[in-house]
Amino acid sequence: MLAFLLTLMLLLGIVIVLAYAERKVAAFMQDRLGPTEAGPYGSLQSVLDVLKLLQKEDIVPAAADKKLFKLAPILIFAAVFAGFAVIPFTPELIPTGIGIGVFYLLAIISLDVVGLLMAGWGSNNKYAMLGAMRSVAQIVSYEIPAGLAILSVVMICQSLDFQEISYQQGILLNRFPGLEFEKNWLFGIEALGINTTNIGGITTWNIFRAPLLLVAFLIYFIASLAESNRAPFDIPEAESELVAGFHVEYSGFRFAVLFLAEYSMMVLVSLVAVILFLGSWNTPLPNLTTLKFADWTTGTVGALSGILWGGFWLLSKTFVLLFLQLQIRWTYPRLRVDQLMHLCWKVLTPIALGIVLLAGIWRLLMV
Amino acid sequence: MERTSVKHKAGFWEVVKSLLSGLLLTWRHFRNADKRRAPVPVMDENYFKQPEGLVTLTYPYEAIPVPENGRYRLHNEIDDCIVCDLCAKICPVNCITIESVKATEEIGMTSDGTKKRLYAPVFDIDMAKCCYCGLCTTVCPTDCLTMTPVYDFSEVDIKNMIYHFTDLTPEQAEEKKQLLAKQQEEMAAAKAAALAARKQQ
Ligand code: SF4
Numbered sequence A: 001m002l003a004f005l006l007t008l009m010l011l012l013g014i015v016i017v018l019a020y021a022e023r024k025v026a027a028f029m030q031d032r033l034g035p036t037e038a039g040p041y042g043s044l045q046s047v048l049d050v051l052k053l054l055q056k057e058d059i060v061p062a063a064a065d066k067k068l069f070k071l072a073p074i075l076i077f078a079a080v081f082a083g084f085a086v087i088p089f090t091p092e093l094i095p096t097g098i099g100i101g102v103f104y105l106l107a108i109i110s111l112d113v114v115g116l117l118m119a120g121w122g123s124n125n126k127y128a129m130l131g132a133m134r135s136v137a138q139i140v141s142y143e144i145p146a147g148l149a150i151l152s153v154v155m156i157c158q159s160l161d162f163q164e165i166s167y168q169q170g171i172l173l174n175r176f177p178g179l180e181f182e183k184n185w186l187f188g189i190e191a192l193g194i195n196t197t198n199i200g201g202i203t204t205w206n207i208f209r210a211p212l213l214l215v216a217f218l219i220y221f222i223a224s225l226a227e228s229n230r231a232p233f234d235i236p237e238a239e240s241e242l243v244a245g246f247h248v249e250y251s252g253f254r255f256a257v258l259f260l261a262e263y264s265m266m267v268l269v270s271l272v273a274v275i276l277f278l279g280s281w282n283t284p285l286p287n288l289t290t291l292k293f294a295d296w297t298t299g300t301v302g303a304l305s306g307i308l309w310g311g312f313w314l315l316s317k318t319f320v321l322l323f324l325q326l327q328i329r330w331t332y333p334r335l336r337v338d339q340l341m342h343l344c345w346k347v348l349t350p351i352a353l354g355i356v357l358l359a360g361i362w363r364l365l366m367v
Numbered sequence B: 001m002e003r004t005s006v007k008h009k010a011g012f013w014e015v016v017k018s019l020l021s022g023l024l025l026t027w028r029h030f031r032n033a034d035k036r037r038a039p040v041p042v043m044d045e046n047y048f049k050q051p052e053g054l055v056t057l058t059y060p061y062e063a064i065p066v067p068e069n070g071r072y073r074l075h076n077e078i079d080d081c082i083v084c085d086l087c088a089k090i091c092p093v094n095c096i097t098i099e100s101v102k103a104t105e106e107i108g109m110t111s112d113g114t115k116k117r118l119y120a121p122v123f124d125i126d127m128a129k130c131c132y133c134g135l136c137t138t139v140c141p142t143d144c145l146t147m148t149p150v151y152d153f154s155e156v157d158i159k160n161m162i163y164h165f166t167d168l169t170p171e172q173a174e175e176k177k178q179l180l181a182k183q184q185e186e187m188a189a190a191k192a193a194a195l196a197a198r199k200q201q
């Protein structure tokens, strides 16, 4: 229960910051000022937005399927929020450490799709229905390349446990029960003869341990943009062109929940990208002979310093990815539906399949 | 900046290059976000030479200065007005309302030496209707109706957009009207008396 509340608070905090950052980043990239009035530099703007939404009337259309309509936002948010249960925030801190975390995450996130369809169908509105179908088609399609990219990581790491994958990517490798005698080699290849177990830092991140995961990371990142309906794949919403997609009939608190779910999804996919590819809560600074940067910026596991450093690295890497998501939104034009499907099925999926094959071969080289 | 169009199907690396250059562009703007365009007036030679920085003007707090001879809100210097009604006649939207009362004697002189013979108990300009064409100011014979560089005069109540320029209070106006009526009565009486005297002869 404590973990639930803490994670919820953390998530709400991040989402509020993110909604504010979204406006400011958009403004700065378009040579505008963005919000300036609410609080210093407009920093209370997103808090006020939430308050405004909560005050609004909760309208349920007369012709809607009331049960589905009311349940959908909660289901969507619950599906995304449940994904946070297996995210390790620091070496010690993980809401629920289960051995099949990756599998659980992929499965629970897919529930999102059911919620979307419920919202679209329940609204009894053709635009909501069309929006929901587009959203669902997009999310279902892009789960395939994303899943394959994640699969290649799982093959390299030989684990479905997020915490174990995290430990493998840093100097704390031997602290994880069961990995006491593991060693990290440069690029994962023992034949090169460079032992990076105690060097740590960026050299043990997954994209460095098996450089072909860099491609997997790109695929995952692109697919995750589509999964969280972000530009340039925001066709279901396309706020500058369409009515709002599947949530066109929602207002007040329910809309706020949908909004929250959308931003939580952004945060979740970025967190997963950081954990699987970019070293999780491990520091990016390696130990260099006498300059023990990695030791200094890791802290002591179990002590407060370990928690703070771990949380700091995880969140700062996540925010870099989130910033990239925002920048991409304000840089690239939106894709057409056929281009979207082309990219997914004819480009990303075959490459991801190839990566999975290569990851298997790489793993053979690693042992 | 050099501009070259990207061919359709330009090849993988071309596409990657163009994607990266797009990101670079937004990043450059993001980095320049600490600079602001200076709110210089259009007369300034740097007005068109500020390619970088945020363009937003936080209006009530800062404003681009307008030229000194800007022609926005109307102003009537009522002391110089001879109430000739020319401005009201030429106004294309009929937003000037003038009522005049003849004076019983000469009231005075305008600053350019024209004699004033009329009072104006009502001289209203409805700024909400005015289209700021400036025709009234060009016909005004004494140049008392002018346009000023004031441009921010929005009101909550539209009735406040009607500007009253008269210098007479309603009582004074009533007094002047009675004076005129009395004078006219006296003149009429004198005329009648003269007529009667002529008839008797
Ligand atoms: S500026 Fe034009 S519209 Fe306004 S009062 Fe004068 S003549 Fe009428």
Ligand code: SF4
Residues within 6 Å of the ligand: B076, B080, B081, B082, B083, B084, B085, B086, B087, B088, B098, B136, B139, B140, B141, B142, B143, B144, B145
């Ligand atoms: S034209 Fe000039 S002088 Fe004549 S009534 Fe109008 S403001 Fe007065």
